Amino acid sequence: MRVTTTPVGYAQSKDAQLKRLRRVEGQVRGIARMVEQDQYCIEVLTQVSAATKALQAVALGLLDDHIAHCVADAVADGGPQRDFKLREASEAIARLVRS
Amino acid sequence: MRVTTTPVGYAQSKDAQLKRLRRVEGQVRGIARMVEQDQYCIEVLTQVSAATKALQAVALGLLDDHIAHCVADAVADGGPQRDFKLREASEAIARLVRS
Amino acid sequence: MRVTTTPVGYAQSKDAQLKRLRRVEGQVRGIARMVEQDQYCIEVLTQVSAATKALQAVALGLLDDHIAHCVADAVADGGPQRDFKLREASEAIARLVRS
Amino acid sequence: MRVTTTPVGYAQSKDAQLKRLRRVEGQVRGIARMVEQDQYCIEVLTQVSAATKALQAVALGLLDDHIAHCVADAVADGGPQRDFKLREASEAIARLVRS
Numbered sequence: 001m002r003v004t005t006t007p008v009g010y011a012q013s014k015d016a017q018l019k020r021l022r023r024v025e026g027q028v029r030g031i032a033r034m035v036e037q038d039q040y041c042i043e044v045l046t047q048v049s050a051a052t053k054a055l056q057a058v059a060l061g062l063l064d065d066h067i068a069h070c071v072a073d074a075v076a077d078g079g080p081q082r083d084f085k086l087r088e089a090s091e092a093i094a095r096l097v098r099s
Numbered sequence: 100m101r102v103t104t105t106p107v108g109y110a111q112s113k114d115a116q117l118k119r120l121r122r123v124e125g126q127v128r129g130i131a132r133m134v135e136q137d138q139y140c141i142e143v144l145t146q147v148s149a150a151t152k153a154l155q156a157v158a159l160g161l162l163d164d165h166i167a168h169c170v171a172d173a174v175a176d177g178g179p180q181r182d183f184k185l186r187e188a189s190e191a192i193a194r195l196v197r198s
Numbered sequence: 199m200r201v202t203t204t205p206v207g208y209a210q211s212k213d214a215q216l217k218r219l220r221r222v223e224g225q226v227r228g229i230a231r232m233v234e235q236d237q238y239c240i241e242v243l244t245q246v247s248a249a250t251k252a253l254q255a256v257a258l259g260l261l262d263d264h265i266a267h268c269v270a271d272a273v274a275d276g277g278p279q280r281d282f283k284l285r286e287a288s289e290a291i292a293r294l295v296r297s
Numbered sequence: 298m299r300v301t302t303t304p305v306g307y308a309q310s311k312d313a314q315l316k317r318l319r320r321v322e323g324q325v326r327g328i329a330r331m332v333e334q335d336q337y338c339i340e341v342l343t344q345v346s347a348a349t350k351a352l353q354a355v356a357l358g359l360l361d362d363h364i365a366h367c368v369a370d371a372v373a374d375g376g377p378q379r380d381f382k383l384r385e386a387s388e389a390i391a392r393l394v395r396s
Contacts, residue, residue: 008137010134010140014134018131018134018135021130028120028154029124032124038107041107041161041164042165045191046194048157050198052154058130059148060394062143063140063144066140072368072369072372075369075372076373086369093357155296163291166265166287171273181270196257208341216333223326234315246355247356254349254396264339290343297353
């Protein structure tokens with residue numbers, strides 16, 4: 001667990017992201033309740049798709065903020081962090097596309 | 100909200116699915132905690148990808164059970180439900196592929 | 199290479215699928231031409247996303263036909279092919295969702 | 298159609314990308330041939346998944362180059378292009394994740 005001391009990339013959208021995550025948590029709890037109540041597979045699946053899309057929206061938001069701040073700063077600095085940050089962002093995008 | 104009276108497709112894997120969903124719920128809560136603590140964007144993103152994959156596993160499991168039971172039964176019956184069930188499954192797969 | 203002797207699942211939509219595949223082939227050739235001509239990255243990416251979506255549409259169509267015919271027939275027969283066909287379809291769906 | 302006068306982001310990987318695209322084109326042509334020959338749905342689907350993954354690899358490569366060059370340069374310049382390039386990249390990533 002690493003707690004950064006400099007502002008994180010998502011500092012300005014932190015509240016919005018937390019709100020989204022609370023909503024996704026509620027969606028997942030709701031899906032568990034549907035399964036407990038033996039609700040129809042297709043209706044459960046529809047809610048799983050909705051929660052997946054909501055998680056993707058969180059990820060896309062985090063990625064935008066990360067590129068606009070962390071990556072942009074490292075690129076502007078031009079130091080040794082530049083290539084590391086670019087590669088790290090590239091890997092995060094690939095994970096997201098494949099998940 | 101429709102509560103089915105006949106066994107749902109996922110009857111036999113209900114406990115396993117509930118366990119997975121509880122775990123996803125915990126993962127999402129953990130991601131919110133990471134954001135609250137200003138943890139590094141990339142580490143948060145890695146956890147979001149993991150939770151997304153876990154939700155997809157739930158969806159694939161539900162879909163398998165649905166096809167093997169609900170769709171298979173409607174097809175074996177050969178009645179008017181056959182085409183409806185096939186189209187419904189097709190749409191659920193498309194939603195899943197696109198989410 | 200296995201050439202089936204019984205009609206394949208996509209027999210009725212074969213022409214439509216061939217037409218789609220020719221179009222995707224043309225799209226991919228067009229993307230190569232854009233790269234050759236040093237066109238702007240984002241415009242190339244937009245075309246790659248369009249070709250990817252077109253391939254997914256082919257896959258979803260094949261899968262629908264496969265479930266409605268090959269899987270449905272094996273299920274109606276109820277013989278030893280039943281479980282094999284269901285598992286095979288399940289794996290194809292998973293590959294599609296993850297690609 | 299816009300032909301850029303400055304080097305495009307993928308200038309250094311242009312040959313590798315062209316080679317990949319030629320291979321994808323061949324894969325798609327091969328899939329059409331499989332359909333023509335009535336090959337088994339699941340085998341066709343496996344090849345469609347492979348071609349989709351290959352297209353995604355092209356897209357991820359283009360995106361990496363774009364961020365490392367076009368976006369990075371606009372960010373380093375700090376001019377009015379900065380926000381435009383960041384938003385444009387964000388939209389391309391979102392299209393990719395959703396395709």
